[in-house]
Amino acid sequence: MHPVIEWKDGAVVMLDQRLLPAETKFIAMRSHLEVAGAIRDMVIRGAPAIGIAAAYGIALGMAELKGSPGLDQPGFLDRSFKAVSAAITSTRPTAVNLFWAAARMEDVYTEHRGDHSRLCRELLAAAEALDRADFEINRAIGRNGSDLLRDGDTVLTHCNAGALATAGYGTALGVVRAAVESGKKIRVIAGETRPYLQGARLTVWELQEDGIPVTLVTDSMAGLVMNKGMAQAVIVGADRVAANGDTANKIGTYSLAVLARYHGIPFYVAAPLSTIDHETADGAGIPIEERDKSEVTNFRGQATARPQTTVYNPAFDVTPAGLITAIITEEKVLFPEFGPAIAALQGLRRK
Amino acid sequence: MHPVIEWKDGAVVMLDQRLLPAETKFIAMRSHLEVAGAIRDMVIRGAPAIGIAAAYGIALGMAELKGSPGLDQPGFLDRSFKAVSAAITSTRPTAVNLFWAAARMEDVYTEHRGDHSRLCRELLAAAEALDRADFEINRAIGRNGSDLLRDGDTVLTHCNAGALATAGYGTALGVVRAAVESGKKIRVIAGETRPYLQGARLTVWELQEDGIPVTLVTDSMAGLVMNKGMAQAVIVGADRVAANGDTANKIGTYSLAVLARYHGIPFYVAAPLSTIDHETADGAGIPIEERDKSEVTNFRGQATARPQTTVYNPAFDVTPAGLITAIITEEKVLFPEFGPAIAALQGLRRK
Numbered sequence: 001m002h003p004v005i006e007w008k009d010g011a012v013v014m015l016d017q018r019l020l021p022a023e024t025k026f027i028a029m030r031s032h033l034e035v036a037g038a039i040r041d042m043v044i045r046g047a048p049a050i051g052i053a054a055a056y057g058i059a060l061g062m063a064e065l066k067g068s069p070g071l072d073q074p075g076f077l078d079r080s081f082k083a084v085s086a087a088i089t090s091t092r093p094t095a096v097n098l099f100w101a102a103a104r105m106e107d108v109y110t111e112h113r114g115d116h117s118r119l120c121r122e123l124l125a126a127a128e129a130l131d132r133a134d135f136e137i138n139r140a141i142g143r144n145g146s147d148l149l150r151d152g153d154t155v156l157t158h159c160n161a162g163a164l165a166t167a168g169y170g171t172a173l174g175v176v177r178a179a180v181e182s183g184k185k186i187r188v189i190a191g192e193t194r195p196y197l198q199g200a201r202l203t204v205w206e207l208q209e210d211g212i213p214v215t216l217v218t219d220s221m222a223g224l225v226m227n228k229g230m231a232q233a234v235i236v237g238a239d240r241v242a243a244n245g246d247t248a249n250k251i252g253t254y255s256l257a258v259l260a261r262y263h264g265i266p267f268y269v270a271a272p273l274s275t276i277d278h279e280t281a282d283g284a285g286i287p288i289e290e291r292d293k294s295e296v297t298n299f300r301g302q303a304t305a306r307p308q309t310t311v312y313n314p315a316f317d318v319t320p321a322g323l324i325t326a327i328i329t330e331e332k333v334l335f336p337e338f339g340p341a342i343a344a345l346q347g348l349r350r351k
Numbered sequence: 352m353h354p355v356i357e358w359k360d361g362a363v364v365m366l367d368q369r370l371l372p373a374e375t376k377f378i379a380m381r382s383h384l385e386v387a388g389a390i391r392d393m394v395i396r397g398a399p400a401i402g403i404a405a406a407y408g409i410a411l412g413m414a415e416l417k418g419s420p421g422l423d424q425p426g427f428l429d430r431s432f433k434a435v436s437a438a439i440t441s442t443r444p445t446a447v448n449l450f451w452a453a454a455r456m457e458d459v460y461t462e463h464r465g466d467h468s469r470l471c472r473e474l475l476a477a478a479e480a481l482d483r484a485d486f487e488i489n490r491a492i493g494r495n496g497s498d499l500l501r502d503g504d505t506v507l508t509h510c511n512a513g514a515l516a517t518a519g520y521g522t523a524l525g526v527v528r529a530a531v532e533s534g535k536k537i538r539v540i541a542g543e544t545r546p547y548l549q550g551a552r553l554t555v556w557e558l559q560e561d562g563i564p565v566t567l568v569t570d571s572m573a574g575l576v577m578n579k580g581m582a583q584a585v586i587v588g589a590d591r592v593a594a595n596g597d598t599a600n601k602i603g604t605y606s607l608a609v610l611a612r613y614h615g616i617p618f619y620v621a622a623p624l625s626t627i628d629h630e631t632a633d634g635a636g637i638p639i640e641e642r643d644k645s646e647v648t649n650f651r652g653q654a655t656a657r658p659q660t661t662v663y664n665p666a667f668d669v670t671p672a673g674l675i676t677a678i679i680t681e682e683k684v685l686f687p688e689f690g691p692a693i694a695a696l697q698g699l700r701r702k
Contacts, residue, residue: 194545201656205657217662219545219569219570219571223608224665255610259609302653311567312576314572317574
């Protein structure tokens, strides 16, 4: 599959995921403000992909300054970096990878701010390294998680924690891919994931591209699917994992976790270490983005309810650690108690 | 509100609910095959409304025979009644009200088959009586159920068990209406109810028409809504209640019942006695309709997944009696054990 995000000829190029599966269209962006807008408008989405886009966007923002007379003025570069970084990080509050990537870029900035040309090269190199590393991280998550699946299992997943949400391969879907590569027969049931339909539009699409059997259901069918013994595991991605293991992920994840617990089905979170927020003690501290009500009252211009309708549209919910069977990272699979297990990993995330 | 179904000038007139909330359009049908098609294609839906449509459709089918030379032939009328009834009852397998209404009409047929003109008058009178009775039944369900709600409560509901699903007033929404009429402040949270969006399109619409505060959510938000203490009760309708209390209702109801149990929130079913199927011992015996996959892969002509996508699209699921707090009928509110409570009601349903 073509990269979801890449740097090409001085532009950040993204696959416009809003148009999938109907259309495969790439957008070339030549300004960090365009990149910020693309993150906000969900041209790309998924915590790891948002992190990669943020890194490229910051590199692009600093490259835009080339030839600017301000470069000779004291404090100009510092102010510019802050402005670029703020434009990028103010887009979506929940995915911690956004802030993690911005912090990585700030380290590079601090080290190389003396020479603008060199700075631009180093920022781009850092973004590309982060992009490449994400792919390898996903492969490692997949390898670590694949042992949790048995030959013949069906995995219920939600939203898209796949190649389209990352540099490639995916987190939750990376586990599925690794299990398939190891010779196991694995099927997937994908919840369509209203309101934005990432499950229907993205997860189904990328698994079909890979020839992995996938069945689409509405989100409300999850209970029935579990009750009928149609799924042996739930695997989802994460937008932020708090220090105690509480996990913010796409709205509907919490319902799935409760349903899985009731039916005695393991509930796995697959996420890179960059998704762990050691600074936030528990889920209560994770900011939850609320998005525009038109996502719920419309689908591609077709109204489902009158425009004046009152809507509650949180983009994420928090699944308490107590409902999570294991958290699959590139380093190892974490089991409860997650607090000590996560603390033991602190420091590894920047390696 | 204008009746959802009525007999007018020799035609069965229905509000085309598929077009709501965008358009309010009525269809006049002059053949029982059109009525059967309308039930199948969900021009109207909701177990009580399906029962009323079936009764009018059978009356219409027999009226169509007026002037037919076959009326003088032995056995013609019997064969015709069977054919009309089969056309109507073969449309949707889950809602038991369909078969209940057909059985009522068969009783009238058996009594009056000697005189075709009289038969037609009696069948129409029976259908109109059933229609009027449904409204009064809903009022009684509302009165009985309203005591279960406290002033200030918010009710989470699913699909549309309202005026649009019945002769008017509604079952689950009848309980809300009665509580509001008794002076309580009640709010509703409506799950949009994918794939057919009856919650978004119908429940939100009819509550807005009545000025009852309603907030629209996607189905996947139910867990979060309960976790945040935003709902104090779940009330849903029913398509069929088995003799032990197991209840078939719109897909997603079972997930809500599990979530309600987990969060300690009461889960109520509101249904007329005509929805109770005394012949079916438990939920395992209730046939579950699977509908076309295009309902899930499309929304009003907009593709959400590729047409070749594998889809699981059951229209209903079964909530076991053990997850139901009470069943609200026009006679009384039933509490567990539902088996004996339902058996005690047997015989009342035809009063």
